[in-house]
Amino acid sequence: MSNIIQIDNIGCLYTANEDGVQSYKNTTITIEDGLIRSIGEKNEDKSIDCNGKMVTAGFVDSHTHPVFFENRANEYSMRLSGLTYEEIARNGGGIISSVNGLRNASEDELIAKLEDRVDRFLQNGTTTIEAKSGYGLDTDSELKSLSVIDQVNQNHSIDIIPTFMGAHAIPIEYKNNPENYIDLICDEMIPEISKQGVALFNDVFCEEGYFNVDDTRRILNTGIEYGLKPRMHADEFVDSGAAELAGEIGAFSADHLMAISERGIESLVNNNVIGTLLPGTTFFLGKNTYAPARKLIDSGIDVALATDFNPGSSNIQSMPFIISLACLFMELTVEEAFKAATYNSAKSLGLENKVGSVELGMKADLIIWDLDSLIDIPYYISNHPIQKVIKNGKIVFGA
Numbered sequence: 001m002s003n004i005i006q007i008d009n010i011g012c013l014y015t016a017n018e019d020g021v022q023s024y025k026n027t028t029i030t031i032e033d034g035l036i037r038s039i040g041e042k043n044e045d046k047s048i049d050c051n052g053k054m055v056t057a058g059f060v061d062s063h064t065h066p067v068f069f070e071n072r073a074n075e076y077s078m079r080l081s082g083l084t085y086e087e088i089a090r091n092g093g094g095i096i097s098s099v100n101g102l103r104n105a106s107e108d109e110l111i112a113k114l115e116d117r118v119d120r121f122l123q124n125g126t127t128t129i130e131a132k133s134g135y136g137l138d139t140d141s142e143l144k145s146l147s148v149i150d151q152v153n154q155n156h157s158i159d160i161i162p163t164f165m166g167a168h169a170i171p172i173e174y175k176n177n178p179e180n181y182i183d184l185i186c187d188e189m190i191p192e193i194s195k196q197g198v199a200l201f202n203d204v205f206c207e208e209g210y211f212n213v214d215d216t217r218r219i220l221n222t223g224i225e226y227g228l229k230p231r232m233h234a235d236e237f238v239d240s241g242a243a244e245l246a247g248e249i250g251a252f253s254a255d256h257l258m259a260i261s262e263r264g265i266e267s268l269v270n271n272n273v274i275g276t277l278l279p280g281t282t283f284f285l286g287k288n289t290y291a292p293a294r295k296l297i298d299s300g301i302d303v304a305l306a307t308d309f310n311p312g313s314s315n316i317q318s319m320p321f322i323i324s325l326a327c328l329f330m331e332l333t334v335e336e337a338f339k340a341a342t343y344n345s346a347k348s349l350g351l352e353n354k355v356g357s358v359e360l361g362m363k364a365d366l367i368i369w370d371l372d373s374l375i376d377i378p379y380y381i382s383n384h385p386i387q388k389v390i391k392n393g394k395i396v397f398g399a
């Protein structure tokens, strides 16, 4: 017997697709077995009353680093006393400090931490996240991270899309021979991860001092051979030619892009690479170097938004807050920001036919807001009046 629920008394439904944001006033959504069965048809099934408020698709957060042990509040405190993120990293902080924590933690400890974090994503209306490994930086610890993601994905209502990111930093033990670490990624990690089937994507931090364009090309091409789809951290601090490579290699997404060049923009446009913008990182680091979002959109690039949630440079899990930042500091319209946080972010994961929109046959991932219209989302900048979050047709927040 199929399970049918009706979402009734919706004041306005907003959903984005390739053509932009659509809205439907005074409507009803019928959910059957976790999928959207109809929009606008009333029937006699049991229903959830939205009290005339707004309903949207759940957010898709397409760039997160949620598998780590301890937070890095100590570094935040160092930054407040004047050190930069780069200086802290040079003094043994940054990614490397999270690596020690992750390597020493058990799988169960990491599962408990990740479960708490995904609960908070759901509370903020995010129903699908991409999650990267990348604080292990040795074969066992990268596999441990991906196994943690896999187990939480199976036992928790949120959907998690796993990304292998062994190329997040050069671990300390390879400081003097980084090329050997790249060999380890290509010759051992990627084949084993592919064999275990625990990652869909392969991501590289292509940046000065991390992985250069040639290293990145090799790592992503090896991933492609083993069935891992490419995505990239590109041109965050300086223009290193990363966005050009993202186009050349056919990456699903090039992320950050604060220092993208004209040629980088051309390469993304010509190869239909999504530009994922992470204004939370700029904000959290107290900088004002936001990505040139207007220029990217006006050049014809599909822009996605994500939190970049991680313990060092963006302790942010709220997509509504990211939408506020995008509107305030990157001059996106609220419709552009909403589409970027739902449909486009789903598209950057190859999931635009399953999540990120409210359309027939798609997953019933919905936010029932205590708000009336789209502009209320960025306007309520520091709180998110949400009545209920629905994932696969089930209420997962707000009984």
Ligand SMILES: [Zn+2]
Pocket (backbone or CB within 6 Å): 063, 065, 233, 308
């Ligand atoms: Zn990142």
